[in-house]
Amino acid sequence: MKRITALLSLVIILSLAACASPATPKPEVAAPAQPETAEAPAATEAPVVTKAPVEPVTISVMTNRVGTQAELLEQIARKFEAENPEIKVDFSAPGADYEKLMKIKMAANDMPDVFSTHGWAKIRYGEFLLDLKDQPWAAQLDSAIQPAVTDEAGKVYVLPMDQEKTGPAFNADVLKEYGVEVPLTWADFMAACETIKTKSNGEVVCVHMGGADSWPVGQYYDFFSTALAISPTPNDEAALLDGTYDWTKYTPLSQNLLDLKTNGYLNTDALTAKYTDSAVALAEGKAAFGFYGPFICEEALKTNPNFNCGVMPIPSLAEGDKPTFAGGELTTWGVWKDSKHADAAIKFVNFFAQPENVKAVAESNKVPAGLSGVEVDAGYLTQYYTQYADLRTFTYFDRIYLPNGMWDVLCKNGQDVLAGGITPEQATDNIAKEYARLLASQ
DSSP: HHHHHHHHHHHHHHHHHHSSSOOOOOOOOOOOOTTTSOOOOOOOOOOOOOOOOOOOEEEEEEEEHHHHHHHHHHHHHHHHHHHHHHEEEEEEEEEHHHHHHHHHHHTTOOSSSSEOOOOOOTTTTTGGGGTTSSSTTTTGGGGTHHHHHTTTOBBBBOSBBBBEEEOOOHHHHHHHHHTTOOOOBBHHHHHHHHHHHHTTTSSEEEEEEOOGHHHHHHHOOOOOOOOHTTTTOOOSSSHHHHHOOGGGGEEEEEEHHHHHHTTTOTTTTTOOOOOOHHHHHHEEETTEESSSSSSHHHHHTTTOOTEHHHHHHHHOTTTTTTOBBBEESSEEEEEEOTTTHHHHHHHHHHHHHHHHHHHHHHHHHHBBBBBOOOOOOOOGGGGHHTTTTTTEEEEEEHHHHSTTTTTHHHHHHHHHHHHHHSSSHHHHHHHHHHHHHHHHHH
């Protein structure tokens, strides 16, 4: 009996020991009791986080180019959009109103994110433009265009997709028919005019000028101002830049223009003919030369698809000097320095700097590319660019040396000289006074 009692005591002791808490307990946090009516939560996957769609950035882009050139620029812009869906392009090509619109935007300091500078990147638009010197294409700027789009500090104002290389246009078949070589000096030019006048019995005019449009007269002055004052050695560049130029030296340009008329080398309706009339005259072989540039070739080809157009350098005026080309910006893109979307704007510009896009733009204008290493097929003009590849190209005279507003002064006084209303000396006096007035106002 005692043995049974002892065994029962041992079992009871062991049972109590098993139920006792450990000496150093770690309290467990019990899960809150669920109401009896609640269903147990179903097992779910981790929630998917969806991002709100990013609103595309819209950049405003404006060009002065028109016609097929503007259409090409927009085509490339739409290609950029397709490859960069996060950027939308508000493209505009207002044509003749471009300069007026840009002056309003400059006054309001409300410029397009990307815009073209039509020859005035440094002088007119410089303070509005972002420096692009760190862009990958900046090191490829062609040496001929570099002075027009950069400054001494190294700032790169715009991307020049192409560049002008301009001189008088001519009918190559007319020159061949009358045995005339392309004249490289003014004396040779006048001799060529006499030969054409004599051999054609006056049926072919040497120079056709559409003076009714005014600007062709200014184009003459712009071409030959460089030959008069800039390309010779020594020259008057410093005096023109600091405003001390002796304008009596300028009279020969008006005198040479008058000589073309008095010698019968200029079309008799030079003051009533238009630019389109010059294109027709060249196309039909009724004129040998036009002080326009290669752009008139395309216009003339509309009249005569077989027109054999040539482009030549601007004949030199000073003894010992060489002929030159007028050049500078043609198709450009710059970025507004205060753009709220500068990164997108720069990306847009860099897209146009791709070789295939530079090539397309340059070939549409039949001019050299603005970036080195891009081969351009200028078609029928390639032979002339190759032939005269070693000659100097100077930026258009008025874009560097004349204050804003002088272009109209040159046009008007040239027209007055041709009309016989003033003498070349009086024209020079008028030009000098307007130069001083405009320079002071700016």
